[in-house]
Amino acid sequence: MSTEKKSFSRRKFLQRGAIVLGGSVVASYLGCSPMRRFTAQKVESMDLPASISSLKPDFWFEILADNTILLKSPKIEMGQGVWTGLAMMAAEELEVSLDKIKVEHANTGSGLIDNVNTGGSSSTSSLYEPVREVAATMREMLKAAAAKQWNVDISAVKTENGTLSSSGKKATYGEIATSTKEWDEPKTPTLKPKSAFKIIGKVVKRVDLKPKVMGTAKYTLDSELPDMLYAVLVKSPYLDATIKSVDSNEATKSVGVVKIVREGNLLAVVAKSFYAADSAAKKVVVEWNTPNKTQQTDLIKLVTVGNGKEANIQKEGSAKSILKDNKTEVFRQEYRTPMATHAQMEVNGAIAHVEANKVLIITGSQGPSQVRDVVAKAIDIKKDNIDVHTPLLGGGFGRKAAPGLAAEAAIISKLVGKPIKVYNSRQHEFQNGVYRPNTHHVLQAKMTKDGTIEAITHDQATPDMYVRNMVGEIGLKLLGSDFLSAGHGASLMYNVPNKSVSVWNTDVPIPISIWRAVGMFPNTFAIESFINELAHKAGKDAIDFRLDMLTDKDDKIIERSRKVLETLIEKSGWKTPKADGVGRGIAIGNDRKSIAAAAIEVEIKEGKIKVKKVTNVLDMGQIINPEGIKAQIEGCVMMGISATLYEELTVKDGQIEQAYFSQYPLATLADVPEIQSFLLEGDDVPYGVGEPPLAPIAPAIFGAVLNLTGKALRSLPLRLS
Amino acid sequence: MKIDFKLNGKPTSIDVDPAMPLLWVVRDELKLTATKFGCGMAMCGACTLHIDGEAVRSCSVPVETIAGKNIITLEGLSDSEANLHPIQQAWMEEQVPQCGYCQSGFMMAAAKLIKENPNPTDDDIINGITNICRCGTHPRIIKAIKRAAEINNQNH
Incomplete structure (x- = not known):
């Protein structure tokens, strides 16, 4: 050597x-x-x-x-x-x-x-x-x-x-x-x-x-610094609210209160314990300016194909002209996905200790270096003087890619001169968060007489999810549209001779960010649901219909996708007779070279969709930790069921309407289906596993409901009536 | 107000606002942090612990109500790492946790469930435990509870 x-x-x-x-x-x-x-x-x-x-x-x-x-x-x-x-x-x-x-x-x-x-x-x-x-x-x-x-x-x-x-x-x-x-x-x-x-x-x-x-794992809320005080933020349930007036007389007298801090629209009660701060915060009387008057109908209208800026991200053949010349033969459908929140179990929180030339931050973040940058800006201190420590995160799902509360903690610590721990209430988490945006999709196709797709288009309307955050306003302008995050997965993977895909970007007056699987979630729901509808219309088996469009032998992704579907047919018993009252559906997605597909069986119980069985096949290349991969698949199945059947965030008068878990139901133990997972190693390097298995769940459930009832439920969450 | 109770077998005394939720007494005053804050409204179950053997959501229990009672948190569920509670053994075997944040609450709720019902069915588990998990560990939680019941029955 x-x-x-x-x-x-x-x-x-x-x-x-x-x-x-x-x-x-x-x-x-x-x-x-x-x-x-x-x-x-x-x-x-x-x-x-x-x-x-x-x-x-x-x-x-x-x-x-x-x-x-x-x-x-x-x-x-x-x-x-x-x-x-x-x-x-x-x-x-x-x-x-x-x-x-x-x-x-x-x-x-x-x-x-x-x-x-x-x-x-x-x-x-x-x-x-x-x-x-x-x-x-x-x-x-x-x-x-x-x-x-x-x-x-x-x-x-x-x-x-x-x-x-x-x-x-x-x-x-x-x-x-x-x-x-x-x-x-x-x-x-x-x-x-x-x-x-x-x-x-x-x-x-x-x-x-x-x-x-x-119970010894340490999260942000479990961390402490010597001589630390607690801060509770006073926030308006309305978006973009600013402070008109504050009356903190009663709060100041409350037991254990050290200081009421106000800087701009940051209002916080600092006390010796969280309980003392929280009790006092309830006594602060604030009048808010609430300029944001957004209604749900505004959001739906804003996020509609044809509105905003179009970026064409995929074009092969002449799909648009074929559709234009054959109007009567075009099959056209629209799909919508709702706003959603991450609802990670651990609320955002941070501990900051600001000293003259030294800042210590403890916060559970998906981007510690971004936290450092945000804190540097918030209290005007050199980045090199800031040390961000990250405890374990009690869930992320994209929510903790946003800055969290480190800047607030630093501002308060600087003003008070002591280490400060601050965290959100669950209500803050729901109403003062960042959200997965609602999206709108128009899919159009012309099929030949034998039921194969000749031309297909997909138009997605979506607010920017993350590009502005990553590369700024100029970057977003240069790209024309956020097709990197919100538009991720908008392209069509199938070998159809004529296809065209556009992403329409509109700004919405709601704070938007990424949510597990990012654009793959809404886009796969729309595209794969549409493919399920086309197969249904052509009277073809939904997997055979897809295999017939995965034909390019020189494309490794296509080859791996075929293998995934063929494995799914075998492992899920796709072609075996199904029990009475059961519907079967399927969907597949290519998420940055991880190919995930799910075959799902549903039944209707007491008027509600019940997912009975989910068979997953995932080709994520080289397997590192097989048991970890299976856990991620199970997590994606449960989050997928949750997002498909229950989750919907809405806005009224500039306020997120759901403030508590009771108003935003999630999947529970009662929703657990039979889950089977099969892993394929179609490549010798590893690809991702944390998100790819999520995207196929919603369209596979859509397909199963279509198969069982003949109904095409084109908006999430799927509701029978 | 001075309140005396037992915490994980140890006589404990605390002098705080009687209305202070038990969760904050346990976490902030007594520095036992396995019990988590999730919602503060008894909706998610992350703060579940045992009061006199009952699984309770401690974020909504004023500390004044626990005088003279016996509180067990996850830290006190087993006497040592070498002698884990069947629930913890099963949680290890099935590798239940992902982010782990909700797991203390689930384990405390599950420990109570198998104590009351030595052979729980899926339905018993689904109806008996309404805690929230966002990572999607639910399938493993159900498996682990059944496994824990098995371990429990073997031990007795």
Whole structure:
């Protein structure tokens, strides 16, 4: 193995060293710092696949003295199991058992920041190579160091379960790491071939399982700082409300109140406990200006195809002219999806401690670096002086890709001069949030006499979900429309000779953001429901109808999609006779190269749609954590059922009408169907699993209801009457 | 007002506003954070704990009502990690949690359910537990409760 000696500049060492020494855990492992530096530099020099941003995700390892390895994850654990996947990849190349890897979130002050939010089901896929490469390099460095100490050739050093050995000599990684002063750094090591995997692809327990079962897992609301005060925000249930007048006389007298803080439209009661702050906040009398008068009908009207700015994102053949020339033969349908909220179980919250030139933020966010930027702006302080720590997230689903309450906590902490903990009430979460927007879809097709699609168009009307957030107003203008997030999944995957897809962007007077699966959810509902209708109309089997349009043998996605559908036919018993009173439906989606399909059986019980059985086939490429993937599929099935049958957020007089769980029902234990999941490895790299299985659920239920009742319910949530 | 009660077997005394919900007493005053805040209106069940053996949503229980009573939170459900409550054993076996936030409440509700009903059917579970989970761990929760009942019955 060729090696090169790296000399690190003293300045860089001090910079990194100083930052690293900030944490007490780290301080006692100074001996490992060259390796830590190495991994940092290694990551910096690598060409990583990052979504949209060219900035690279970063991470690093530390070998602790008890021979465990600390993996500082740049990706946020919000339940999707990313810690486990990354730990498995690292353990595989490090030749240690999974329980030897301890995972924590990297903090922004570590100097290694992931500028790409955790989302888009991209964490594992984007880090598949980098994590393994760094881990393999570390392993080789440890071997080289041991070889030198023992005066043997590196090829004679074996690694097994965190231990190095050679002809009778033995040492743990921790021992070698602490006793080595100068490291030989190998060039890119060879990665294990798939056939040699001992951990990747195997059933394991998730690394955060035990703390979550014991109740010791720490979330934002469980975190504390010494001398911390609590703040409760006083908010209007109306959107865009501003303060006209405040009477806080009664509140000030309330027990435990320290201060009533007002800065602009930020109004907060600061007290010694949450209970004291909350009790006092109820006594604050505020008159609000409520300029936002939006009604539900306004939203429906605004978000309608033909309104707003059109961006054509897919065009093959001459679909539009064919439809125009054959008006009487065109099958045209419209679909709508409603506004929705994330309703993650943990409300948004943050802890801030603002000192003269130092800010500590603790908040559960999908984008800690964005939190840092927002706080820097809110209290006018340099980004470098802000350190954002991320506890575990009690659910994300896109809600925690928005800034949360870090800026509010920082403003209040600055004014009060003490650490502040602040969190939303559930009502705030419902009424002062960011929302999945309503969408409108027009689909048109002309079929030939034998029932194949000759031309098809899809027009989606949607507000921008995230592009403005990512690339700003100018970026949105340049793109013409948000087809990256809201329009994700608007394109048609089938091999139809003539097709055209447009996304129509309209702004709405409602705060909009991403929601699990982003554009895939509304678009797959519309497109795949329409395909189900076309198959129904042509009198064809809904899966055969799709297979007949997945014909391009040179397209790997098409080939993988065929395999997924063929597997679904077999595993779901698609072609076997069905019981009386049961309807069957199916849908498929390609979500960034993860192909997910579901076959669903429904029945009608007491006038309501009941999902009886869901068979999922997912081809997400290389399997990392099979049990984790199955958990994600189950989660997508339940969230899919919830969004398909129950969830709808509405606005009245500029106020979100649903303020409590009782007004926004979610799927419960009573909705659990029989769930089967089958995984295909149609590629040798991993693709996403957290969102792809969600999109097919709604259109598959639509198809099953159509199959059972003949009714096409073209608006979510699906209602029989 | 001074209130005495037992918390996870330990005699505990607290002097707070009698109207303060038990949830905040447990979390903020006594620093046991397994019991979660989800809605504050007894709708989601994230704050479920046991008062004298009953599964209760602690966000809506004024602390004055628990004087002399026995409170068990998830921290006190099993006596040690080596000797987990059947519910926790089953939760580990079935790998129930995703984000984990609602799980304490579900486990406390489930522990009460299998104590009262040693062989719960799907319907017993569905009707007996109305907590909310957003990650979609519901299928595993049902499996784990049945598994816990099995473990429980083997132990006795």
